[in-house]
Structure formats: C-alpha cells, structure tokens
Amino acid sequence: MSKQILTSAEIDKVLTRIAHEVVEKHKDGHIPAVVGIRTCGEFLAKRLASKIQQIAGRAPLTGVLDINLYRDDLTRIAETPVVHETQIPFEVENQVILLVDDVLYTGRTVRAALDALADFGRPKAVELCVLIDRGHRELPIRADYVGKNIPTSLNEVVHVHLTEKHGQDEVVVEEKNGNGKARP
Amino acid sequence: MKGKADAEPQDPHGLPEETRWTKKHLLSLEELTPEEIQTVLKTASSFKEVSTRTVKKVPALRGKTVANLFFESSTRTRTSFELAAKRLSADILNFSSTGSSTSKGESLKDTARNIEAMNVDIIVMRHSSSGSAEYLSRCVDAGVVNAGDGIHEHPTQGLLDMFTILENKKSLKGLKVCFVGDILHSRVARSNIWGMTKMGVQVIVCGPPTLIPKEVERLGVKVVYDLDEILPEIDVLYLLRIQLERQQGHFFPSIREYAGEYGISLQRMKRAKKDVLIMHPGPINRGVELASEVADGPHSVILDQVTNGVAVRMAVLYLIAGAKGE
Secondary structure, eight states: OEEEEEOHHHHHHHHHHHHHHHHHHTTTSOOOEEEEETTHHHHHHHHHHHHHHHHHSSOOOEEEEOOGGGOSOTTTSSSOOOOOOOBOOSOOTTOEEEEEEEEESSSHHHHHHHHHHHTTOOOSEEEEEEEEEOOOOSSSOOOSEEEEEOOOOTTEEEEEEOHHHHSSOEEEEEEBOTTSOBOO | OOOTTSOOTTOSSSOOSSOOOOOSOBOOSTTOOHHHHHHHHHHHHHHHHHTTSSSOOOGGGTTOEEEEEESSOOSHHHHHHHHHHHHTTOEEEEEESTTSGGGGTOOHHHHHHHHHTTOOSEEEEEESSTTHHHHHHHHOSSEEEEEEETTTBOHHHHHHHHHHHHHHSSOSTTOEEEEESOOTTOHHHHHHHHHHHHTTOEEEEESOGGGSOTTGGGGTOEEESOHHHHGGGOSEEEEOOOOTTTOOSOOSSOHHHHHHHHOBOHHHHTTSOTTOEEEOOSOOOBTTTBOHHHHTSTTBOHHHHHHHHHHHHHHHHHHHHHOOOO
C-alpha cells in the first residue's frame, strides 16, 4: 500500500523555499558550498544550487559525496555497496558546507558524510538540508533546512523519486509486507 | 528496513546499476563475467580519487588484516597491495619466502594455515606454481587474491591494464591490442587475454614462434609473427618483458636479434598510429622490449599503470572483504 506525499510541483516549491532560506540565513554573502550525498542527494543539490544562483546572483561551489566507504555497517550488510566517485573540487578548510540528502532517518548517513568531509579538511561549519525528515533518529543529528516532516512508522519505507534517476518527481511512502520486504 | 546507511538489500529503488560482487576470492580473470570486471573497474575509479586527497585514507577496511604472502620476488606488486590495504585502513602483514620458514621446508598449506590461525581476513599470494592460488583457496577460510601464480594468471594486472586503457580510449569494445614478446611464459598476457576478450577487445599476440604457445588462437586471439606489418592497425601496444630468469631453453638466437625484430624503437614507432598507447607491466628491459625514448615518451602510460594498480587493488580488496561468498 503506498501513499504519495509530495508531487512534482510540491517538490519544486519546497526546494525554492529552502533556497530562499539558505540565502536569507547567509545574508553576509558567503553562500555555503552545496554538497550532495549520492545518489539522490546529488540531484537535489544541483537543483538547489541552481535556485540559489537565481536568487543570490552567484553560483555556489558544488560537490558530490559518496559515503559508502565511511559506513558503520560495511561488514554487516548482506551485499557490498557499489562505490561511486566523490568530487570535492574546492578547499574544504574554512568553508561553510551545506550537505544535501533526500531522506533523514537514523542519521547514520549524515554521520558518515561528516567523517568523509573531515578527511578533506576542517570545514568552518556544516549545515544539513533534507527533502524529507521521517524521524527515528539513532544518532544526535538534526537538519537545518527541511522540505517536509513526515512522521513514519518503522514499518514504512520512504521513496524519493527524481526525474534524473527515476523518470519522474515524487515522494512516496510505502508499507512493507509481512516478511519485512517492501512490496514492489 | 532502514535508511541509506543502514542498508536494506532488498530495496527495489536503491539498487546500483552494476552487478553486486559475490566472489570470495579473485583467482583469475578466466572465471569473471564481463559484468564483474565492469564492477571492479567502476569501483577502482572511485578509489583512484582517494589517492589524490591530502588524507589518503578511507576507513572501509578498518580492523581487517591483509597478509601479503610472496614466494616470488616482487617490489611493484607487493608494495602496490600494501599501499592499497593501508589506504583502506587495513592492517598488513608482509611475508616473503626468503627469511621465512619456507626455507626450512614448510609446505604452502602449513604456511598459509599458520597465518590464518592469526585471524587474517585476506591473503594476497604470489607463488611460482601455476594453480597455487586456487589450491590455497581450498586450504584456508580467508579470502584469497592471486598476485601471480606461475605462468597461469595475474588478474589484478589484467584489471589495471584495462582500467588504464579506458582512461585513454572511449571503450574497450573493438579496440586492437597487441601483446609483443614472451607470451609463452607470461601470466600477464594470459590474464589480459581472458579479461580483454570478454570485454570485446580484438587481441593480437606477436613474437618469435618459439615464445607463442601452441593453439593460443583457441583463446580467441590472432597470432602474427611480423610486428611491422600489423603495427599500423594497433591501438595499444603491450610489451612483455623478456624473462631471462625463466628461460632455460634458448628461445631466440640473441637479445640483439630479439630487439631488432620485436623491440619498439623510435624508428619502429613511425609506423604506429598517432594515438597508440605503449604499455608494459614492468620492470622494463630498456633497449630490449622498448627503447628508453619510447618508454619515457608521450605514448607511454607505463607509470599510469602503476598508479592505477593501487586503485584497482583497493577496489579488489574492498570487494573481496565485503563478499559473503556464493
């Protein structure tokens, strides 16, 4: 059983609103570097960066992070995750960085992203932007900018579909069937 | 049933594009599918980026122990594996046969089992007997990576060679790669032949008839004896080292004659394509397989092969460490 939470138009509105929030918070003109966490975070980051450019008049620095090498569960999960490239083409030292991801859940992905960034240098500050916050944090992590808060049960899965990867934009919440697997 | 970093293997929407790696050992390229080769190459490009950072380390293999078991002398391969393991934050042990109990007559099986008894996760082995890596994989529970077994295979070399070619050419499919030299004794050639033919490369072998294995065409390669004739068609020229330490028999009249017929001089390069790549697994016999000016020239990607060796071996160790077996 699945429920649509955000339509394509709503996703766009939400990103526009967040872009305005980011520019407003950094009124001094020092727009943070926008770094997307692969895979969906990467596409959201690109969209956000382009909206920020439209509003602030300047393109922010951008980058992409693959956090798979920093996961805390590498030896426990059933299959080895595919590792994609990380591209941080700017100096992390003393830079304010805005991490972008699609769903904030346990917080472990963000923890891994912070570790990955630390290997590149010491950022001035790190902010977090997520499209969906679904609750159930297992680590003390919080987002600075949230698209939508969706209370979920542990029995549900949140799917963020983006045109760049799935052919359409939408956010869907799905219930899992009895044996813990998400129904297709 | 969790978010991205707490993987849900059955998640239908988070699946990566490539096949997941399930092999517990890397013994040969003969037994890999093209998709598995693709997985290693894709993973290697992600790891190559790690070696360009200021902090050249990722915690992926933290707490794991890798043992280098080298029964044949090697600088390049052994240090490459060592660096790969260290950059993944693994602990590495180095065993070379000289100065170890092998000289006291300890068998391979016992040596390996003793190392395994110290809770080693992966054993990387180079040995002079063909088939020794497969034998080892049957003796121990640890993952085994073949770093060269006799004249059989050297799979990580084949992988790093394909990776290097892909950095310079759009695709492997349809490319003409010519291996020149001692094909008979070359595990590098064999691994490359297996790997490259699977990826759609047209492989050509060229050398004195005494150094070309009988019926090698059955592996899907073309055999030529006249290098100058085939040279204008070749996209990648891969030189093999004349292995003086392996030749008890007399396979050609003299080094000078070999160099004249098959060595790559500046003169010979004039017949080659403008964008031909020059490759060599190392160490080079300057003036024999190729002239110094060619080895150091603009077509040569020999040093890139070495750089890519670390990235490819990081990818292999990462995939092997994560494999839960089939």
